[in-house]
Amino acid sequence: QQQVKQSPQSLIVQKGGISIINCAYENTAFDYFPWYQQFPGKGPALLIAIRPDVSEKKEGRFTISFNKSAKQFSLHIMDSQPGDSATYFCAASSSGGSYIPTFGRGTSLIVHP
Amino acid sequence: NAGVMQNPRHLVRRRGQEARLRCSPMKGHSHVYWYRQLPEEGLKFMVYLQKENIIDESGMPKERFSAEFPKEGPSILRIQQVVRGDSAAYFCASSGRGGSGNTIYFGEGSWLTVV
Numbered sequence: 001q002q003q004v005k006q007s008p009q010s011l012i013v014q015k016g017g018i019s020i021i022n023c024a025y026e027n028t029a030f031d032y033f034p035w036y037q038q039f040p041g042k043g044p045a046l047l048i049a050i051r052p053d054v055s056e057k058k059e060g061r062f063t064i065s066f067n068k069s070a071k072q073f074s075l076h077i078m079d080s081q082p083g084d085s086a087t088y089f090c091a092a093s094s095s096g097g098s099y100i101p102t103f104g105r106g107t108s109l110i111v112h113p
Numbered sequence: 114n115a116g117v118m119q120n121p122r123h124l125v126r127r128r129g130q131e132a133r134l135r136c137s138p139m140k141g142h143s144h145v146y147w148y149r150q151l152p153e154e155g156l157k158f159m160v161y162l163q164k165e166n167i168i169d170e171s172g173m174p175k176e177r178f179s180a181e182f183p184k185e186g187p188s189i190l191r192i193q194q195v196v197r198g199d200s201a202a203y204f205c206a207s208s209g210r211g212g213s214g215n216t217i218y219f220g221e222g223s224w225l226t227v228v
Contacts, residue, residue: 006155009153034216036219041221041222042221042222043117043119043204043206043219043220043221043222044156044204044219045219046216046218049216089155089156100146100158100161100169101146101158101217102158103148103155103156103157103158104155105153105154105155106153106155106156
């Protein structure tokens with residue numbers, strides 16, 4: 001059972017465009033939603049995270065939008081740059097469980113110059 | 114470097130051999146998580162440990178795989194009698210404490226190739 005569904009699997013965007021990656025979850029007990037960025041041959045690195053008490057969080061060009069009723073959250077990358085080309089993972093965890101983050105399957109983003 | 118340290122970065126084993134992957138958590142962290150990554154399959158949770166205790170091993174195969182996090186020294190993920198299907202990237206992550214909302218920090222990974 002896949003608890004966090006991520007789409008699309010791959011995404012190609014032109015430089016300066018907006019990249020949007022979506023995630024949906026099933027477990028209503030999830031209360032922490034981080035996004036990780038992974039470059040080839042490297043480990044995932046935390047990019048930005050949100051809790052369900054806010055609907056949006058912005059850090060630089062990266063924004064998380066959160067819809068609690070729909071159990072969905074998304075990552076928006078504004079003014080996408082070739083250096084943003086990487087794999088992005090959404091994740092979710094619950095303070096009511098063992099706190100172990102469950103990850104989506106990842107989105108491979110390519111930003112063309 | 115105070116980050117999560119994993120070694121070896123790359124490991125080649127023949128079928129039937131043993132693989133040992135080591136992870137030193139970030140300084141001050143006492144919670145360790147192991148994940149396995151296969152192409153196009155994302156990060157699959159394997160095991161969550163605190164010092165000297167396995168907290169959750171629900172993602173670990175019942176046979177051939179084991180993990181430990183001793184009082185002294187790194188956490189070790191051990192794979193006995195490796196098979197080709199074990200070829201993957203294995204990532205260790207650590208956090209300062211448990212609880213949702215605590216960021217886990219990943220190491221650079223150990224790439225296991227079984228030939």
